[in-house]
Amino acid sequence: MRLKTDSFVVESNVHFPTDYNLLWDSSRKCLDMVVKFLDKYQYIQGWRKIGNWRSELKGLMREFGKVNSSGGKNKEHRVKNAAIAYLTKTRTLFDKLESEVPKLPMNDTKDLSVHLVLEEFMSLMKKHMDLLERRVLNGEQIPHHEKLFSVFEHYTEWVNKGKLSPNVELGKKLGITTDQYHLILDYQIMDHEQDRDVILDLADRLLRKWVIDSWRFDKGFWNKDNKAILSLEIPHVIMPKLGKRSQQEHATGFKRLKNKHSAIESNINELEHRGLDKCPDRGYHHYKTYIGLGVCAYNLKKIGRVILEAQRAELKAKPALLKAA
Numbered sequence: 633m634r635l636k637t638d639s640f641v642v643e644s645n646v647h648f649p650t651d652y653n654l655l656w657d658s659s660r661k662c663l664d665m666v667v668k669f670l671d672k673y674q675y676i677q678g679w680r681k682i683g684n685w686r687s688e689l690k691g692l693m694r695e696f697g698k699v700n701s702s703g704g705k706n707k708e709h710r711v712k713n714a715a716i717a718y719l720t721k722t723r724t725l726f727d728k729l730e731s732e733v734p735k736l737p738m739n740d741t742k743d744l745s746v747h748l749v750l751e752e753f754m755s756l757m758k759k760h761m762d763l764l765e766r767r768v769l770n771g772e773q774i775p776h777h778e779k780l781f782s783v784f785e786h787y788t789e790w791v792n793k794g795k796l797s798p799n800v801e802l803g804k805k806l807g808i809t810t811d812q813y814h815l816i817l818d819y820q821i822m823d824h825e826q827d828r829d830v831i832l833d834l835a836d837r838l839l840r841k842w843v844i845d846s847w848r849f850d851k852g853f854w855n856k857d858n859k860a861i862l863s864l865e866i867p868h869v870i871m872p873k874l875g876k877r878s879q880q881e882h883a884t885g886f887k888r889l890k891n892k893h894s895a896i897e898s899n900i901n902e903l904e905h906r907g908l909d910k911c912p913d914r915g916y917h918h919y920k921t922y923i924g925l926g927v928c929a930y931n932l933k934k935i936g937r938v939i940l941e942a943q944r945a946e947l948k949a950k951p952a953l954l955k956a957a
Contacts, residue, residue, distance in 0.1 A: 634812040636848040636896040637834070639827050640903075641791045642923055643803035643910040646782040651767060651774075652700075652718065655760035656693040657783045658753050659722055660686060662729055665750035669736050669743075678732055685725060692718040715768040722761055729754055756783045787916040789824065803911070806923060809834065810899050815934055817842070819927050821920060827852040832861065839865055846870065848893040903930055 647653070663686055670676055696714040699707070733754070738744055759780070766772040781788040781802055791801045805822040807830055818838055820830055831853055838844065846868035854874045862869045870893065908926040911919050 633817075633842045633844050634846045635809055635817065635838070635844055636893050637807060637809040637853065638850060638893075638896045638900060639805045639807040639822065639852070640900045641793070641801040641803050642806045642908055643801055644782065644785045644788045644919060645910065645912050645914065646785050646788055646802055649781045649802070650697075651760050651763045652693055652696050654780065654783055655722060655757065655764060656689060658757035658760055659689050659725060661753040661783070662725070662750060662757060665746050665753065666729075668746050673737055676736070689721055689725065692721055712769060715764060719761060719765060722757065726754065726757055726761070753783070756780070784914065785916070785919075787919065804919075806908070807834070808896070808899070808903075808927070809838065810896055813934070814895070814899055815931050816899070816927050819923070821923060828855040828858060831855070831858045835862055835865070850893065903927075906930065
């Protein structure tokens, strides 16, 4: 087998995240859960102005975003004032929820599920109030590991692959390995992993099934130990070194095999154009299922194309055979 491996990002179905619009998402979902109780139990009191809560919070969120993105004099002062107004309103709502939620009924499993969702969004609301206060009012730089990039799709990662366009993608990296026939032999969703971190597990899976003659990677997979271990089992490991080229990379045979690696870019392009650029489904389970079905459909299409070409060639050959007979 002659293999090539690369990765790309399958985006999740989320909007661009900021701490203030994620705070709005958490707040409105809390209000949505309260509305479910109000629709079911008409006797619940204390939420007569729930529509007003929603409109005021949305207005304050938009006002903060407008001030934050615009210029002008005293911008820092205006940003802090807008943040204080927004945080004051959200804290008031949070305090009201904390006092009122224990009074909401829990008569069946549906009520229990709504309670659980409400508590989850309240915790996210509290988290983003804290992040917004620390960033804007205290001038703190928030560590990357504390950030959340969607209150709905928690698995979403902020992926920066160093490209000019797009410079940032929101989703997860998907590593694929194709053979000389452009069939995908293996795929892996990377969970907070870099390309170089998955090589050994990938090799362990593939070497159990196939005899590999050559395997091509790009620079993102480079690691001295990875290359040394793969070279024990595989005659030709094409893994360009980061930085300045080594003496081996100037060899004609290395260049020839390295140039063939670009074929996987067309495989990735076909996957993206046939639906694996962005997953429209919700939840990590459905995200993984969607990717698995996309890879399966890609392989079936490749196999089907070969079968159809063989059938066409057979049909073209039949008149010639009949004529010769």
